[in-house]
Amino acid sequence: SNINFFKVEDLRTVRSGVVYHFKVIHARLSYQLFRCPHCGFPSLIKNGTTLTKLRLTTLNGPMILLYLRKQRYFCKSCQTTYGAKTPIVEKNHSLTRGLKSAVFKLAKQSLPVTTIAKIVGISASSVERILYHDFQRPQRLAKLPEHLCFDEFKSVAKLYSFIALNAKSHNLISILDDRLSKNICAYFENRYSLNERLKVKSVVIDLNANYQIFIKRLFPNAQIVIDRFHIIQLVNRAFDQLRVTTLKQLNDKHSR
Numbered sequence: 001s002n003i004n005f006f007k008v009e010d011l012r013t014v015r016s017g018v019v020y021h022f023k024v025i026h027a028r029l030s031y032q033l034f035r036c037p038h039c040g041f042p043s044l045i046k047n048g049t050t051l052t053k054l055r056l057t058t059l060n061g062p063m064i065l066l067y068l069r070k071q072r073y074f075c076k077s078c079q080t081t082y083g084a085k086t087p088i089v090e091k092n093h094s095l096t097r098g099l100k101s102a103v104f105k106l107a108k109q110s111l112p113v114t115t116i117a118k119i120v121g122i123s124a125s126s127v128e129r130i131l132y133h134d135f136q137r138p139q140r141l142a143k144l145p146e147h148l149c150f151d152e153f154k155s156v157a158k159l160y161s162f163i164a165l166n167a168k169s170h171n172l173i174s175i176l177d178d179r180l181s182k183n184i185c186a187y188f189e190n191r192y193s194l195n196e197r198l199k200v201k202s203v204v205i206d207l208n209a210n211y212q213i214f215i216k217r218l219f220p221n222a223q224i225v226i227d228r229f230h231i232i233q234l235v236n237r238a239f240d241q242l243r244v245t246t247l248k249q250l251n252d253k254h255s256r
């Protein structure tokens with residue numbers, strides 16, 4: 001409400017060799033305001049507009065910009081100025097709430113950040129900021145699960161990160177920035193008492209020998225289970241290697 005649209009136009013820009021097509025909606029945000037929000041006196045007058053450039057939601061179409069002229073007010077009694085407000089966007093933000101909720105919807109489909117960025121038409125770092133701006137890693141879980149899974153994955157800058165899951169529910173326990181044994185041990189020892197750690201019954205890991213050394217120390221009662229996936233992967237690799245060496249030893253290249 002309070003927004004009047006008066007023109008839509010097509011905009012074409014070239015940024016580092018790539019052509020971008022935009023739809024630009026020109027609109028004006030204005031309403032009657034009688035009392036000053038600062039001092040409460042009915043001494044407000046309209047005092048020009050400011051232009052803000054906002055991003056609206058779009059899916060696979062051209063990107064849509066809203067050039068919104070916001071009314072400004074001036075209070076004659078306390079000399080302050082005040083800008084008109086709208087619920088479609090937060091103060092000092094240029095990405096509208098609609099666009100942010102589109103990002104959340106796509107993230108719920110487990111799409112990668114870069115894909116979401118392409119679909120919505122904003123940068124990957126903006127997507128990350130929307131998704132994680134108020135995300136805090138939990139300090140610790142109320143109760144450590146009895147069955148854990150440990151693994152590592154390539155994350156930023158091709159470094160490996162450590163991940164721990166609840167083996168039954170697959171809920172996240174923690175992600176650590178690196179996979180150094182001392183940091184993993186410190187993480188669990190600083191958060192969970194020995195009594196809590198004694199209740200862990202099993203830890204599922206790949207064939208990383210480092211983990212086996214400290215798991216016995218961290219979780220003395222836990223059984224180490226090698227993940228089926230990693231065993232099959234190892235067998236497959238060994239089998240393939242043997243196949244290739246045998247193939248190279250064959251002199252008759254036509255009868256394979």
Ligand SMILES: [Zn+2]
Pocket residue numbers: 036037038039040041075076077078079080
């Ligand atoms: Zn005032």
